[in-house]
Amino acid sequence: xxxxxxxxxxxxxxxxxxxxxxxxxxxxxxxxxxxxxxxxxxxxxxxxxxxxxxxxxxxxxxxxxxxxxxxxxxxxxxxxxxxxxxxxxxxxxxxxxxxxxxxxxxxxxxxxxxxxxxxxxxxxxxxxxxxxxxxxxxxxxxxxxxxxxxxxxxxxxxxxxxxxxxxxxxxxxxxxxxxxxxxxxxxxxxxxxxxxxxxxxx
Amino acid sequence: xxxxxxxxxxxxxxxxxxxxxxxxxxxxxxxxxxxxxxxxxxxxxxxxxxxxxxxxxxxxxxxxxxxxxxxxxxxxxxxxxxxxxxxxxxxxxxxxxxxxxxxxxxxxxxxxxxxxxxxxxxxxxxxxxxxxxxxxxxxxxxxxxxxxxxxxxxxxxxxxxxxxxxxxxxxxxxxxxxxxxxxxxxxxxxxxxxxxxxxxxxxxxxxxxxx
Numbered sequence: 374x375x376x377x378x379x380x381x382x383x384x385x386x387x388x389x390x391x392x393x394x395x396x397x398x399x400x401x402x403x404x405x406x407x408x409x410x411x412x413x414x415x416x417x418x419x420x421x422x423x424x425x426x427x428x429x430x431x432x433x434x435x436x437x438x439x440x441x442x443x444x445x446x447x448x449x450x451x452x453x454x455x456x457x458x459x460x461x462x463x464x465x466x467x468x469x470x471x472x473x474x475x476x477x478x479x480x481x482x483x484x485x486x487x488x489x490x491x492x493x494x495x496x497x498x499x500x501x502x503x504x505x506x507x508x509x510x511x512x513x514x515x516x517x518x519x520x521x522x523x524x525x526x527x528x529x530x531x532x533x534x535x536x537x538x539x540x541x542x543x544x545x546x547x548x549x550x551x552x553x554x555x556x557x558x559x560x561x562x563x564x565x566x567x568x569x570x571x572x573x574x575x
Numbered sequence: 576x577x578x579x580x581x582x583x584x585x586x587x588x589x590x591x592x593x594x595x596x597x598x599x600x601x602x603x604x605x606x607x608x609x610x611x612x613x614x615x616x617x618x619x620x621x622x623x624x625x626x627x628x629x630x631x632x633x634x635x636x637x638x639x640x641x642x643x644x645x646x647x648x649x650x651x652x653x654x655x656x657x658x659x660x661x662x663x664x665x666x667x668x669x670x671x672x673x674x675x676x677x678x679x680x681x682x683x684x685x686x687x688x689x690x691x692x693x694x695x696x697x698x699x700x701x702x703x704x705x706x707x708x709x710x711x712x713x714x715x716x717x718x719x720x721x722x723x724x725x726x727x728x729x730x731x732x733x734x735x736x737x738x739x740x741x742x743x744x745x746x747x748x749x750x751x752x753x754x755x756x757x758x759x760x761x762x763x764x765x766x767x768x769x770x771x772x773x774x775x776x777x778x779x780x781x782x783x784x785x786x
Binding site: 487535563 | 611612613615616695696738739742743745746748749750752753754767768771772774775778779
């Protein structure tokens with residue numbers, strides 16, 4: 374990456390942005406290099422110069438979506454002093470990041486559920502070591518160690534919390550009348566009730 | 576679903592035993608292919624090949640791919656809903672009914688991985704251009720409102736704590752739905768997860784802290 378010129382980097386970013394828009398609008402199958410080129414206002418011949426083929430472009434687009442997202446959430450979480458606050462900020466940061474980029478999550482879903490190898494196996498099936506789950510589980514373990522959280526299976530709870538977050542992220546473009554903010558607040562209250570030790574338990 | 580209704584109303588009474596068996600065979604092959612290849616890569620030709628029949632025979636029983644996929648999804652939902660309804664009826668308490676609902680769902684994902692994978696592939700892949708998932712609404716066979724009502728009943732009879740019933744329903748459903756995505760992840764221990772999940776919902780929902 375470091376040996377790319379500024380112009381090359383700009384061009385790649387422009388193509389990836391157009392890919393995200395096309396994926397969100399048209400879905401994975403109908404997203405062709407020609408449509409992406411059209412949207413990026415470049416000639417179709419330019420894309421293979423920067424990305425070998427559609428698979429490679431999708432891989433890099435997914436990397437772009439996941440990388441920035443995870444870095445942002447982790448940086449926000451690290452600023453909080455207590456595990457309870459880290460937990461709340463983890464949830465909020467996920468929503469805020471995706472709310473500001475409404476096309477990112479739909480594009481991510483399109484890639485994850487459609488990109489397959491020659492044998493038809495999904496390429497990006499949710500991995501066990503998904504950085505989003507790993508970070509969440511780390512927060513939960515720390516909270517148990519420092520006595521803020523009660524005793525529970527951190528992995529199961531991390532998966533469950535992650536599920537509710539991902540569900541809302543997937544629904545942001547669909548639930549037009551639904552009050553997402555209120556729901557997120559409600560989720561946070563519920564997580565806290567289930568996770569944080571109440572004084573009488575000590 | 577509309578297409579299913581129209582076919583049912585036109586054909587259901589007249590369908591012979593052989594026709595029913597053939598339809599079931601096609602639906603089963605479609606589930607296999609959709610689970611393996613995803614919905615958009617699943618052509619009628621591939622489904623026909625898997626069922627060892629010709630494509631035109633599929634078209635004799637189903638108008639087109641879309642109708643077949645709708646009916647496939649409907650049949651998975653119906654199968655699961657029947658299992659859940661039967662399990663829920665065994666319980667007199669609302670806590671028990673809710674526990675059965677969650678349990679049947681997770682058990683279904685564990686015991687019917689093909690159906691679960693086909694379902695998630697259908698839900699996520701067939702999307703019209705308006706940015707919504709085509710099959711979103713018949714996901715589970717149960718409507719959101721059914722579960723909201725169950726939670727309200729539990730609150731009214733004093734079994735459950737006070738909480739926003741719609742929000743709690745969405746939370747339960749999203750956690751269960753997420754597991755559809757794990758249906759082919761062998762490293763996930765569904766039974767263990769189910770136990771933890773029920774414990775967690777017990778704390779959140781039931782006054783006595785247990786479902």
